[in-house]
Amino acid sequence: MKTDEKESPNPFAGEKATILQETRMFHDPQLNPKKCCRLLTKVMNLLQQGQRFTQKESADLFFGITKLFQNQNQRLRRMVFLLIKAIQVTEAESFMVTNCLTKDMNSKNDFYRANAIRVLSRILDPSMASQLDRYLKTAVVDKSPFVASSALICGMQLMVNAPEVAKRWVNEVTESVSSKHNMVQFHALALLYELKRTDRLALHKVVMNLTKSFMKSTMAECLLIRISARVLKSERGEAVMEKRLMDYLDGCLRHKSEMVMFEAAKAMCELAAVDEAGSGGTTVFGYDMIPAITVHQIFLNSPTPVIRFASIRQLNKLAQQRAHLVARCNADMEPLLADQNRSIATLALTTLLKTGHESSVDRLVKQITSFMTEISDTFKIEVVRAVKQLALTYPNKHKVLMSFLSSNLREEGSAEFKQDIVEALILLVREIPQAKETGLLHLCEFIEDCEYPALCTMILSFLGEHAPATSSPAKFVRFIYNRLILENALVRAAGVDALAKIAFKCPALKRDILVLLESCTTDNDDEVRDRTNVYVEMLERSLEEEGAGAADQQDQLLAGSLDFSVDGLCEILQAHMKANKDAPFDPSVVPSEEAWEAQRLASVSAAAASTKEEGGAAKAAAGPASAGPAASRPSAAVEIVSKVEPLVAAAGISSLGALQHTSRPQQLTESEAEYTVQATKHMFESCIVVDFQITNTLNDQLLENVEVRLGSVDASTWEVVGCVPAESLPFDKPGSAYMLLKKLSDTSGVGAVQGTFSCSLAYTIKEAGDDLGYPDEYPVENLTLTTGDYVSARGLRPGDFKTQWDALGTQGVETAGNFSLSGMKTLEQAVKGLTTKLAMAPCEDSAKVEAGASRHTLLLSGTFAGGVQVLARCVVGMHPQHGCLLKLAVRSRNDQICAVIVGAVE
Secondary structure: OHHHHOOOOOOOOOOHHHHHHHHHHHHOOOOOHHHHHHHHHHHHHHHHOOOOOOHHHHHHHHHHHHHHHHOOOHHHHHHHHHHHHHOOOOHHHHHHHHHHHHHHHOOOOHHHHHHHHHHHHHHOOHHHHHHHHHHHHHHHOOOOHHHHHHHHHHHHHHHHHOHHHHHHHHHHHHHHOOOOOHHHHHHHHHHHHHHHOOOHHHHHHHHHHHOOOOOOOHHHHHHHHHHHHHHHHHOOOOHHHHHHHHHHHHHHOOOOOHHHHHHHHHHHHHHHHHOHHHOOOOEEOOEEOHHHHHHHHHHHOOOOHHHHHHHHHHHHHHOOOOHHHHHHHHHHHHHHHHOOOHHHHHHHHHHHHHHOOHHHHHHHHHHHHHHHHHOOHHHHHHHHHHHHHHHHHOHHHHHHHHHHHHHHHOOOOOHHHHHHHHHHHHHHHHHOHHHHHHHHHHHHHHHOOOOOHHHHHHHHHHHHHHHHHOOOOHHHHHHHHHHHHHOOHHHHHHHHHHHHHHHHHOHHHHHHHHHHHHOOOOOOOHHHHHHHHHHHHHHHHHHHOOOHHHHHHHHHHHHOOOOOOHHHHHHHHHHHHHHHOOOOOOHHHOOOHHHHHHHHHHHHHHHHHHHHHHHHHHHHHOOHHHOOOHHHOOOHHHHHHHHOHHHHHHOOOOOOOOOOEEOOOEEOOOOOOOEEEEEEEEEOOOEEEEEEEEEEOOOOEEEEEEEEEEEOOOOOOEEEEEEEOEEEEOEOOOEEEEEEEEEOOOOOOOOOOOEEEEEEEEEEEEEOOOOOOEEEEEEEEEEEEOHHHHEEEOOOOOOHHHHHHHHHHHHOEEEEEEEEEOOOOOHHHHHHHHHHHHOOEEOOOOOOOOOOOOEEEEEEEEEEOOOEEEEEEEEEEEEOOOEEEEEEEEEEOOHHHHHHHHHHHO
16 A cells, blocks of 8 residues: 555656756767657656756757757657747747758648648747748648648737738638638638637628538537627627627527537527626527527536536526526526536526525525535635625525524635625625614624634724614624724724724713723723724713714714825925925815825826827837836826917917816727727816827828817807827827817806817828828717716725715715616616716725616715815616616715716716
C-alpha cells in the first residue's frame, strides 16, 4: 500500500543546465530521432513549469532546433513544431524559421504543410505576412481538410496581427463555408464572421444567405445560431431580417442533432431576456417560445448528466425574466431535486424557488434544508438569493423563509455567504413591514456569535436606524450593549452609535441608555471614547433642554454629513498657505461636497475630451509621467476656455466664469458612418461650449477646415456666437470643432435652458492626388440640450440614500407628481428610461427589477450644474388599464431645480 501511495516521478524532469547541455546533440550529423524527441519533451516540460531562458540560452536552443528540420521523422517534426510555438522567437529568428516553414508548406506531405501553417500563425512577423499571402490563400481551398483548417485557423490569428492580409481571402473563405468537411466548414464560418463583423450590412447578407438551409457541420450550425442571435440582439426593427432569423431558429429546434436543438433553445431564451415587449407573455420577437421550453423539458429527462445540467441552468437564467414560462417545467424539475449531481439539484431547487407557488413554499424549504450542507458556498449563495426573491414575492411566508435564513447564519460558511444572508434579511425587513421585528431579532441573535466585524458593524448600524420604530425598542438595547463589552474597537464604536440613535429617537429610553454609555467614557480606544463623550454630552443637554433647539442639534449630529467638502477644504487651505499664509482664511469660500464633486467631474470630463482630441500622437508621446488620473489636470476648464477665447472676445462677453458641469457625450452619427461625430456640452453660467469630436473613417480622404453649422435655432432663447473649426482631419485621427452658444432667456431660473438644433458638418474635402479639394457638407443627427445634460450622476454608498433623503426632507424642499409613462411596456423599460432621461445614478441596487414584480421603487442621486444635490424617488407600477404609472418625488435645496427635474418627465 505504501508503494502505491508514492507519487510517480516525472520521467521528463531535470535540471535546466543539464538539459540545455544535452541539446548539443541537435547539431550531430547522425541524429537519433527517438533521443531528440525525448529531449525536446524535457525542454517542453521546463517551459510548462515556468522556467525562463536567457536570451543566449533561447538563441542557442532555437538554432539547434532549426537543425532538426533536416530530419524527415514525423514524430520529431511534430515536437519541433510544438516547441517553436512555445518559445519566444525574436524578429531575426522569426525570419529564419519562416524560410524553413515555407519549405514545409510547399511539401507534398499534408502533415508537414498543415502543421507548418499552424506554427506560422504564431511566429509570423506582420511585415512578412504579405509575402506568404499567396501560399496561405491557396491552402484555404486545399482539398485536404487538415491543410484547409490549418490555413483558416492561421487566418484567425492574422486577424489580430495582420488583418489586412486575411481580408484578401474573403472569396476563398466564402467558398470554404460550403465545404463537405465538417471542421473546415466550422473554421471557415468562424473566420468569415471575423472578416465581416465590423461591416454591418455585409454581415447581414452573409447570415441571411446561410440561414436559408441547414449546414452539414453541426458545430458550424451551432456557431451560425450564435451569430444569428447576436445580430438579432444588436439590430432591431428590420422586419425582413428578423423574420428570416427567427424562422431559422424555430427550424433549428427540430434539428436531428441534440447539440443544435439545445443551441437554438438557448438562443431563444437569451433573446427573451432582451425582448422587453414580450416579457409578460409567451413570445419572443413575436414568435412562440413554447417549442424552446419543450426542448428544455425533454432534455431535463435526459440520461446524460451534462445535458440535464445545461438545460436546467438555462431555465434557471430564464426564470429571472419569464418565471411563468419556466413554471411549465416544474413537474420535470422536481425529480431533479434528488439528482446525484448536487449542482443539478441546486439549480433545480433555485429555479423552483423562482417559479414555485405560495402553497409549495413550506415543502421546498424542507427540501432545501436537507442538502444545504452538501453543496458549495457558491451554490448556497444562489439558494439564498432565490429564497430572498421568494419572500418578496410571497410576503405572507416571510416567517418560514427568514427562519431558514437565520438557521444558515449559525452554520459554517464563508464571509460572502454570511454577508448575502445578512443583506437578504435587511432587505426583507425594509420591504415587508410585518417582518421587521422578526428580522431584527434574527440579526441580533447572529451578532451574539459573529466572527466578522464588518458584518457586525453593518447590523448594528441597521439596528440603530430601525429598532426605534418597533413596538418595544428596549429589548434590542441588551443585544447592542453586549457588543460594547465583548467586541473590538470597530464594533464598539458602531454599538455606541446605535445606542445613541435609539436614545435620541426614543425619549423614554434616554436616561437608561445614558447610564450604559457612561460606562464607555473611559474606553481605551480613542474613537470609541470620543464618540461616547460627544453622545453623553448631547444626551445630558437634551434632558435639560427639551425643545426645538435640542432637536435641531440632534438632527445635525445624526445626519452624518458636513456642510462643506473636506477634500475641498484641504486643497483650498493648501493653496491659501502657498499664496498668502499671513492673511486670514475665509471659510465661506469652501464649497459644499456636491459643488466640489461637480467641479471635479467637470474637470475630469473636460480633461478626457482634451486628451481624446490630441489623438494617437499624444498616446505615442505619453510616458510614465503622463499616466496619472485625469483629475490631476485642474487646468481642463482653462483649456476649454482658451479654445473659444476668440469667440468670447468677439461677442463682447467679459468672462465665461467657472466650468459648472460637463455632460455625457451625445452620439450624432452611427459608429459605421463615414464621419463619426459626438458632442460633449460644457456648461458655464451664461454660455455653453459644445465640443464636437469628429473622426474621419475614410483612409483616402483628408478633411480641412471642418466646422459645424446649426439650424432651427430659437432666436429668443439662444444666440450662436460662432464656431472654431477643426483645421485638419486625416484618416482615423480625431479632432474637435467648438461651438459657443449664449443663453438669452431662462424660464427655469437655474440656467437649465433646453433646445433642439439641426446639425451638419461643412468642410473642404481632399482626395488622394487632389491638392485643391472641394467644399462639401455632411448632415448629422440633431443636437439636443435636455435636463439630463445639466445633471451628473452621483452614486451613494449603500444605506446613505435614506439618511440624505431624510436630511433634505428637513433642510430642503420636495416637489412631487404623478405621471403615465405611455411609451413604457415593462418595469425594466421604465427604470432604464428614467435613469437615462434624468442622468442620475441608481442607489441601493434599485436599478434591478425583481422578476415578476408589478411595482418597483427606483432611488436616484445626482448633482445639478453648480453643485446642488438632487435626490429622486420613483415608484413605478403596471396597471392593467392605464399601463405604466409613475409617482415621482424630488428633493433638493432649490425648489426651482426640483421643478426642472419633475418637468423633465412630463
